[in-house]
Amino acid sequence: MHHLVMYRAPSGALVFGAGTVQWSWGLDNFHDEVTGGNNMLENEYDTRVGVDLAGPEPAxxxxxxxxxADMGVQPAVLGWGLVRPSASTDVEPPVVDAVEA
Structure with a gap:
């Protein structure tokens, strides 16, 4: 299970939290051993110890x-297969119904 949060603060700032430092692992393929083992056990001196053959995650x-893009920033260059996004025009806050399980 993974949790993300994104909302617009009263100040107008867009707040985004991935809930983990491993979000960045989907951006490139240099972060872990291909064994999938604990990288601190693989190499206690360097946690970025190898290339993940699974590669980055395009999603x-x-x-x-x-x-x-929602924050008003565009990259100079996009990775292969990515689509240049435009900022969202959605201004309606989400509605959530909590249901007791």
Missing amino acids: VQQATANVL
Whole structure:
């Protein structure tokens, strides 16, 4: 299970939290051993110890570009296969119904 949060603060700032430092692992392929093992056990001196042969995750790359576009930032160059996003025009806050499980 993973949790993300994104909302517009009363100041107008867009707040985004991925809930983990591993969000960035979907952006490139240099972060872990291909064994999938604990990288601190693989190499206690360098946690970025190898290239993940699974490569980056295009959905995470596109989601990052989309969030940055909503913040008014566009990359100079996009990765292969990514679509240049435009900022969202949605101004309606989400509605959530909590249901007891």
